[in-house]
Amino acid sequence: MLTELQNERLCRVGPKAPMGRMLREYWFPVMLSEELTPACDPKRLTILGEKLVAFRDSAGRVGIIAEGCPHRGASMAIAKVENNGLRCLFHGWVLDVQGKLLEVPTEPEDSPRKNIVPPTGYLVREVAGVIWLFMGKKAPPPFPDFAWTRMSPDHVIKMKAITECNYVQNIEGVIDSVHTNFLHSDALHGTAAKEGESGKIEHGAENRIMRPSVDKSPRLQLQNTAYGFRYAAIRKPIIDPDKNQYIRTTLWIAPSTITFSAAKDEGFMQIMTPIDDENTIFWHFRYSYAAPFTELEHKAYPKWVGLSRDEENLDENFRSRRNPGNNWLQDRAAMRRNETFSGIKGVNIEDFAVAESMGPIVDRSVQYLGPTDLAVAQMRRLMLQSLDRFEAGEKPLGLAEPVDHSRLRAEEKVISRSTPWQTVGAFAGEPTSGDKSAVIEHQE
């Protein structure tokens, strides 16, 4: 349980909020490259509570700058796109992709204005078809080059949606293994799967995820790492439960990235980018280390999770057509007929529904956490600890030591009960030194 003050510290993301200041030390994905086509109109976006404008110049470079013109604050979202920047409609000042003043037509040629006005832009990188933003004042940390950012496009299914709640609510959903047994029970298919089949997603008349267990009360164990933590949800498998254990690992990479176990040779990563205190971009990446995804998978998967942009799922602004305003179109009649547990279509829309149903910022001072909330409690604790240290002049969690992001991987497996879960998904560089190797169990 958190105090109201701790909850405020955890959730508020604006430029003056303590957490908002710390979050500005990290890179965040903010747009798909395809949202900024060559010579397109500038686009408004809000990130970490700041109003911004994104555009592409004639050389194809992306700029993300403050929405207000540095002269007298007219919106650069209605500015004119020119060869090498944006020309403000009000008095014609031109800003380049870094938000640097290129032209001041209201003043003589030799005016010092260009050298006086500080740039209004932030650092941008375009990697793997995604536009990333760093909003810090100092030098950025190394770019988080997750495995999927190095893969060719046919190996990655990229999706994003806007949720109507604080970013922490979305994170807490994804690092909560046990909710899958309930919220997503329509999709889970308990199976005495052969080795290598668990976690597999089948797209057919009925989409389903194969799972070699029907155990609904996993034991959680967690290990702190240099990037955050990894934890295992340990369940009884269907076959040989006395000899074996079914392990699903999840990695939380501070501040808001999660990778959870997938089918063999696949990965899932979800990243939360705070728009403001009460809205979040929910990124979902499914990627394949071995073969590229088939055309069917590229089409069927976003449709099934509820993140395709079409008549059925997301509108052109990445907002779900099933949202708090229409009770996520929950189908009570189908629930009564026992055809569905949640009555809500789309695995991710189920996630959004529970997170959004809590209200924009849930009150964590009136919650009662149990043993399956171990990862949720630890994430809150580590974020607040990191914030205390950051305010004392230290680097935030995940930025103090080098982390090889490309190797971070969650896995699932049925292993013998005598084998430590830490062997599942571990790689040679996994930090296990000092107190970082300590296993934490429920401690509420």
Ligand code: FES
């Ligand atoms: S407000 Fe933009 S040029 Fe004056």
Ligand SMILES: [Fe+2]
């Ligand atoms: Fe979920």
